[in-house]
Amino acid sequence: MGHMESSGDEKSLRKDEAQRERLTREMYSQLRYPSLDPEHKASYENHRLLIYRLLGIEPTTFFQGKTILDGGCGTGEETMFLASLGPQKVIGIDTSDGSLDSARNRAREAGIENVEFLHASVLDDKMFADGEFDYVSSLGCIHHTPRMRQAFDNLSRMVKPDGHLCTFLYNSFGHFLYNLECDWLDRVAGDDIDERMRLGRRYLDWRRGTSFRREGIPSSWDARLYDKYAVLYRDSLTLKQLLGWYQEQGLEEVGSYPMKFGDMIAAYRAHSGDEMHSIRGVVARVLSPLATAPSAHGVGSGVAAHGCRACCFYLVCTTTGAPFEFWRKNGPKSER
Numbered sequence: 642m643g644h645m646e647s648s649g650d651e652k653s654l655r656k657d658e659a660q661r662e663r664l665t666r667e668m669y670s671q672l673r674y675p676s677l678d679p680e681h682k683a684s685y686e687n688h689r690l691l692i693y694r695l696l697g698i699e700p701t702t703f704f705q706g707k708t709i710l711d712g713g714c715g716t717g718e719e720t721m722f723l724a725s726l727g728p729q730k731v732i733g734i735d736t737s738d739g740s741l742d743s744a745r746n747r748a749r750e751a752g753i754e755n756v757e758f759l760h761a762s763v764l765d766d767k768m769f770a771d772g773e774f775d776y777v778s779s780l781g782c783i784h785h786t787p788r789m790r791q792a793f794d795n796l797s798r799m800v801k802p803d804g805h806l807c808t809f810l811y812n813s814f815g816h817f818l819y820n821l822e823c824d825w826l827d828r829v830a831g832d833d834i835d836e837r838m839r840l841g842r843r844y845l846d847w848r849r850g851t852s853f854r855r856e857g858i859p860s861s862w863d864a865r866l867y868d869k870y871a872v873l874y875r876d877s878l879t880l881k882q883l884l885g886w887y888q889e890q891g892l893e894e895v896g897s898y899p900m901k902f903g904d905m906i907a908a909y910r911a912h913s914g915d916e917m918h919s920i921r922g923v924v925a926r927v928l929s930p931l932a933t934a935p936s937a938h939g940v941g942s943g944v945a946a947h948g949c950r951a952c953c954f955y956l957v958c959t960t961t962g963a964p965f966e967f968w969r970k971n972g973p974k975s976e977r
C-alpha cells in the first residue's frame with residue numbers, strides 16, 4: 642500500500658475514532674452507568690469494603706489523607722465511596738457529561754466536600770502531572786477507549802512512587818463468548834447503535850436477570866445492555882498481557898479480586914470458623930488441599946465469604962468476568 646493511501650486510511654481511521662468517541666460519550670450520557678438505586682448504596686459499599694479486606698487492605702485506614710483519582714468515574718459511586726474513607730481529596734474524571742451531572746448532584750445532596758468531578762479523558766496526558774496521586778482507581782473504563790494501552794500507561798504515570806493503582810478490566814478468557822457476540826454485532830450492525838440494541842435485545846439478552854448485576858446488586862437493565870452491546874469500543878486482555886503491562890510500569894501485585902484460588906479457600910475457611918463440622922465446613926476441608934492450585938482469575942461475581950456455593954462458582958465458571966487488580970508502584974515486595 643502506497644504512502645498516500647495509508648495516510649488516507651489513517652485520516653479515515655481518525656475520523657472513525659472521533660465519531661465513535663462521540664457516540665460513546667452520548668451513549669453513556671443518556672444511559673448513565675452505573676445507575677444504582679440509592680437503596681442499594683449500603684450493599685455496594687459493604688461489598689467494596691469486603692473486597693479491600695480480602696485484598697489485605699484495611700480501607701478505613703488505608704485511604705486516610707490520600708489524593709485519589711477515579712478514571713472513568715461514571716455516576717461516581719466508587720468516587721464517593723472512596724471519598725467517605727477519609728482521603729484528602731478524590732477527583733473523578735469522565736467524558737460523559739450526563740454521568741458527571743448525576744455524580745455532582747449526588748455529591749452535593751450527600752454533602753460530600755472532598756470530591757470533585759471533572760470532564761476529562763483517561764487518555765489526556767496533560768491534565769495531571771506524573772506522580773500526582775497516591776491512589777488511582779479505574780473500574781470498567783479503559784477497555785471502552787480506542788487506545789487501552791495508552792490509557793493504562795497514562796493512569797500508571799499519575800501514580801506516586803509507592804502509591805497504588807487499582808483497575809477492573811475485561812479478561813479475554815472470561816469474555817470469550819461476549820467477544821464473539823460483539824464480533825457478530827460489529828459485522829451485522831457496525832456502528833449503528835439502535836440496530837445493535839435491537840439485535841442484542843432479540844438474540845443476546847438470554848442472560849436477563851442472571852448477570853448484569855453489579856456485585857449482586859440489580860441496576861438499570863438498559864444501562865447494562867447498552868454498556869454491553871451498544872458500546873463501540875470494548876477490548877480485553879489475557880492475564881499474561883495484563884501482568885506484562887503492570888510490570889513494564891514498575892508495579893508489583895498486591896492482590897486481585899476475584900481472588901486466586903488459594904486465597905479464596907483460605908478466606909472461606911476463616912469465614913467458616915467453628916462451622917467446620919457442617920456440610921459447608923466439610924466441603925471447605927475437602928477443597929483446602931487445592932489451595933495451591935493456579936489462579937482462577939477472570940470470574941465475575943460472588944465472594945468467598947458467601948460460602949461454598951461461591952467456591953464452586955469460581956471453580957466451574959471461570960468464563961464471565963474481569964479481575965479487580967490492586968498494584969503498588971515501585972513498592973517493597975508484597976508478602977503474597
Ligand SMILES: C[S@@+](CC[C@H](N)C(=O)[O-])C[C@H]1O[C@@H](n2cnc3c(N)ncnc32)[C@H](O)[C@@H]1O
Pocket residue numbers: 665666669674675712713714715716718719734735736737740761762763764779780781782785786868
Ligand atoms: C462501564 S462505565 C464504568 C463507570 C464506573 N467506573 C463504574 O465502575 O461504575 C464506563 C465509563 O467510562 C467512561 N469513559 C469512556 N471513555 C472514557 C475516556 N476516554 N475517559 C474517561 N472516561 C471515559 C464512560 O463515560 C463511562 O462512564
